[in-house]
Amino acid sequence: MIEQVKNLVVKDIRLNWRERYALYSMLLYVLSTSYVAYLSFEGIISDDSWVALFWIIVLFAAMNASLQSFKRELNQQALFFYILAKPRAIILSKTIYNSALLILLSLSSFGLYSLFLGNPIHAQLSFVLCVTLGSSALASILTLVSAIAAKTNNSSGLMAVLSIPLLFPLLLNLIKTSKLCLVSNLDYFPFNQLLFLALINIASALLSYLLFPYLWRD
Numbered sequence: 052m053i054e055q056v057k058n059l060v061v062k063d064i065r066l067n068w069r070e071r072y073a074l075y076s077m078l079l080y081v082l083s084t085s086y087v088a089y090l091s092f093e094g095i096i097s098d099d100s101w102v103a104l105f106w107i108i109v110l111f112a113a114m115n116a117s118l119q120s121f122k123r124e125l126n127q128q129a130l131f132f133y134i135l136a137k138p139r140a141i142i143l144s145k146t147i148y149n150s151a152l153l154i155l156l157s158l159s160s161f162g163l164y165s166l167f168l169g170n171p172i173h174a175q176l177s178f179v180l181c182v183t184l185g186s187s188a189l190a191s192i193l194t195l196v197s198a199i200a201a202k203t204n205n206s207s208g209l210m211a212v213l214s215i216p217l218l219f220p221l222l223l224n225l226i227k228t229s230k231l232c233l234v235s236n237l238d239y240f241p242f243n244q245l246l247f248l249a250l251i252n253i254a255s256a257l258l259s260y261l262l263f264p265y266l267w268r269d
Contacts, residue, residue, distance in 0.1 A: 059144035081160040089167035102229040117193035121201035142263040149190040157186040178232040184248035191255035
């Protein structure tokens with residue numbers, strides 16, 4: 052199954068590289084929202100608002116990126132993949148690809164956001180780990196929700212309804228951890244919060260691994 056996961060990840064990379072406009076549109080979204088925030092606050096923003104707005108930008112970028120996950124695997128293509136690969140290999144490959152894509156978008160957003168609105172973060176390493184683990188957790192949850200929503204005619208609407216309650220505790224933890232990274236002590240490391248994010252990644256991946264075969268069969 053590891054070989055199938057690898058081949059499916061490579062397939063997603065090649066397909067999305069052919070349609071680079073999707074990636075460029077997400078990068079444009081990050082750039083435009085950061086610039087609009089700069090114009091709105093005139094470059095002066097409180098630390099708490101900086102953190103909250105950053106994760107709002109990342110959240111909508113994650114939902115936009117994950118919504119496209121299963122749009123290709125519909126109808127005849129779904130039957131083709133059903134015969135070709137194991138369902139668990141499919142969901143693992145989607146989770147890995149979406150996690151890597153969202154980590155890239157989130158770190159890019161952090162750079163652009165800091166360029167326009169400054170960077171109040173003192174514990175830089177802890178914040179980068181928070182962004183990495185948080186982006187991966189967002190992608191893991193949204194990938195499974197996207198698989199469920201893809202079975203309906205109104206996938207975007209259903210995805211928003213299903214994902215927000217699931218993501219609410221995660222977002223609260225991300226905001227709390229980010230605020231802890233604002234402290235002036237450069238050596239501070241929010242171990243408990245980062246451990247919680249790592250456990251969410253593991254739990255969401257296991258949930259997808261166990262439940263997706265039943266969803267894919269339908």
